Amino acid sequence: MSLNDDLTAVQRCLDELVRSVTRLEQRVGTDGLEIRRVRTDADHLRESLALLRETAPEERSRPEIIPVPDGPYNSALWLDVDDEGLGARDRHAP
Numbered sequence: 001m002s003l004n005d006d007l008t009a010v011q012r013c014l015d016e017l018v019r020s021v022t023r024l025e026q027r028v029g030t031d032g033l034e035i036r037r038v039r040t041d042a043d044h045l046r047e048s049l050a051l052l053r054e055t056a057p058e059e060r061s062r063p064e065i066i067p068v069p070d071g072p073y074n075s076a077l078w079l080d081v082d083d084e085g086l087g088a089r090d091r092h093a094p
Helices: 003-028 033-055
Strands: none
Touching: 003 033
């Protein structure tokens, strides 16, 4: 799951929380300290998520995939290269 997907999922959960708090306020009223605290906490969570979205790093796209052929390479590419660990072609190992 990408970061954007996670942030969107959290946003949906917070939206549902706010709807639930609104329904709860309709049942118990808005005068109590407890329900005001719950409403304030829900609002703070929404603000914090908005700040997190603003500061979240942008997602990087995947690097371009470059296919590597299965066939042998052109041997002319390697004429000026020593065989690794074996020395040059015209010399012998000690």
